[in-house]
Amino acid sequence: MIENLKEIKKDELLSEVKKYADAKARFVTAVCNDLGDKLEVTYYFNASPGMEMSALRIAVGKDEEVPSLTGIYLTAVLIENEMKETFGLKVKDIAIDFGGHMFLAQDSPVLPMLKEKKEAAGEKGGE
Amino acid sequence: MPLMLPTIVRNLFGGPATRLYPFQVRDSFARARGHVEFDDNKCTLCGNCARRCPAAAIEINKEKKELTFFPARCIICEVCAEACRRDAITVEVKWRSPFYTKPVEVHQPKGKEKAS
Amino acid sequence: MAPRTIAPFGPQHPVLPEPIQLKITYEDEKVVDVLPAIGYGHRGIEKACELNEYPKNIYLCERICGICSCIHGITYCEVVERLWPVEIPPRAKFLRTIWSEMSRTHSHLLWLGLLADAFGFESMFMQFWRIREKVLDLLEMTAGQRVTQSISVIGGVRRDLNGEQKKKCIEVLKEVRKESEALIGVLANDYTVKARTVGKGVLSKDQAIALGCAGPTLRASGVCEDCRMQKYQAYGDLEFEPIVETAGDSYARAVVRARETLQAIDLQLEALGKLPAGDINVSVKGNPPANEAIFRSEQPRGEVFYYAKGNGTRNLERLRVRTPTYANIPSLLVMLPGCELADVPIIALSIDPCISCTER
């Protein structure tokens, strides 16, 4: 159960986030989930000062574009790049775009976090 | 300004803190996790340890009646010892010595499945 | 215009034993631009956690990072316990707190040493690490390992503290407190140390919040936020007051950590004194239901965020870990430009960049 979770539409995202920024909330992180046909992204904020957490959740199709938060919160740079390369989430206009190779090297697996990759990834042994 | 001076003078005259390791070995703590040992007389090849090992360091081959342990994969988490109901795995306090080639321990357990 | 030089800082660099590369553009010796290049520590732990059964992940999560390993293991257990939810016995809560604070002590001493090393104060580095060994001995005595303690399981803790160990802990902790207090006095007042840290890498309060910093980096800029204020585990029963400094420079970050070291020792002593009797774990049967949970705890480097999603099977549907360094790295983009080459290691170190947890 996640407290203060608000499900919103993709188009409302930036305006909602702006409200947090104006209230001087701290951006904590975003979590991406693979729901099969859709990707669900949840953005977590911490009301500052204090430790109260709230969240915004959007669900988008796998080929839909998502606006970037980096215009408002520069710190979202890392997580947006990460979601882009591990889930294939199409984030538009990230402030510093690592082009899908922030964590992953040229020869790493592609989009490793998607569910259908599960079996393939599990087989690679240790030694 | 030389605030560090007392400390270093104390170090100079107090003698070094160094434990001259290979020549001077301290006893391990009583419950330190050093390495795991298998007791072939107790093991019944049930496979509990292999299923629970987070590092996949134990492999069980029921056909050949063999338990293979790969020390170079073991992270000494003690999970296998907790999982084993026959007390066939003990955690020793001494760490495993380094090696030139990765060892593979093949065990052929003789333990009987008790009726209990 | 002065000639520009691009020098990589890392990925293999002695001062920062962490695999991060900062591509720094210099003009003479002034930094004009920074681009962090990461990915040297990426392993794919979040995915592996979906492939493993629940208990195995404790050991995998602990190895997200070897320095806050203890708190990673505990936080994973806490978030998974919230999926059911499971309530753990009070003694287990206290023990988790004690071990968390013990690892905070060792981590902060380690960092203070590394900082001393970054400005070339070798004897201070050695001295901090010498004190730290005593804390590691305590960890080994109580938990069985110096670095990866593996004391937490879902439903409680694995090992108990007996009376003798408790006595020994109190004795050693008092010793450590006295020694670190003296050394911290040197760190905080030495002329050369101050000359190298005061006013270096200033981060204002608003910047710190906007950049989403965490932990000592945030608190050194005057923001009073500490996950322990949520009163999880035993923190509700202990006297805890977040440590805040206002200057926002490298010196303030060092002072916050130095004071937290002493505070962590006090918290341990208090918790050891109040340790309730009772069981150390409850047995948890079956798989957690399809549910989501988040949990945040305060690691030495700041707030760590765990998100877990179960699906009723013996595997997690999704685990997400946001570590404090992940939140702190963007602040380098603001702090480094404009500083001198000689200050780069100090400023980079002042956020305590730990890459292994950032990239998992």
Added chain:
Amino acid sequence: MNQLWVAIIAIIVAPIIGGFLAGIDRKITARLQGRWGPPIVQPFYDFFKLLGKSRIATSRMQFVWIYGYLVFMIASLVFLVLKLDILLLVFLLGFAGISFVLGGFSSKSPYSHFGANRELLQILSYEPVLLLMALGIYAQNGSFMISEILKPSSEPLLASLWPIFIALLVILTIKLRKSPFDIATSHHAHQELVKGIMTEYSGPYYALIQLTEWYEIVLLLGIIALFWANPLWIGILIALAAFILELFIDNIAARMTAGWMVRFSWAIGLVLCILNIAYLYLMKGV
């Protein structure tokens, strides 16, 4: 003929003494830090090991400059033992430093460049003081010749030149690359520059640098010993005490920045020297 033999013996003995001093340095430093420390002969092991390493070719010019560094250093040592002109000695020492810097600049590594830049700053901060020291000696003795200092009849320089002596201690810290002045490179700790100016030298060439540094230690301590030249053993004791003092300073200070170093050595060193010389001239009454 006699002079030649003195020079040859000095060239052979100096690195042995220097090596042992380096070993003592490491041992005492370790003890100050509460460690056991390496054996005293460790620098020799390092030296011979480096000689046996394979050579990895980088820029050729670099190695020419490194030989220059060594040769100039030996030359200035010869000047000292043959009791020749101290002003020329200071110039030769300067040339040695400059060869080292040029060696750093002739490689491609940015670390090497930064290191060379800083080494240059170091030269900038110590050369003026050394020159003024020579001038001070001239003001005292009326001659630049070292033989003049060593004359049994002459008074110890320390009596009248103690401010210059203090400035020289600051220079010694810079030259021995000790905190707070281990800017261009350092022996024990690591820093933002990896190994700074030495980054690009490997194997036998690195051994040569070490050899040069051993000469340098002996040379500098020799200059310090001149400040109490009669009897010379007191001077040598003073030099050793100065050396030990450096080890303590190294361990009670953090590394400062290059800019701070230049300011410090000029503010303290130059001012002390100039006041000293001015006083001497006034005293001698013009």
Added chain:
Amino acid sequence: MGIIHTSRIKSPWIIHFDNSSCNGCDIEALACLTPLYDVERFGIVNMGNPKHADVLVITGPVNYRTARVLKNLYAQIPDPKMVIAVGTCACSGGVFHNCYNILGGVDKVVPVDVYVPGCAARPEAIIDGVVLALQKLAQAQGVAK
């Protein structure tokens, strides 16, 4: 050449490379330099510069990106050189055996002379490993002479 051979054994300068380890073994390797263990007794100095190093100490499993860096680093160390893999995951991948970005142990990329197991490898074990590596070097030289 006698003195050079002895010196090689008496003066192993190390360079430490962190692949993608959890830091556990890194801090233990660092702890070896500190007062309680002080490996400078054996002439070991942490150089941080491959061109000056003799022994490459590697912690952590190899991932796709560090594999290239590691190969590079190994090539920069002048001969003769030794490689010590410190920690279970440097030996075999250990607990990270099923992570997607991990190739496995260090020996997949560079030849390893000595493996030091343990998670994290204790400073004592690391010292044992260095001693073992030096013995191997001494033996190899005995044959070569």
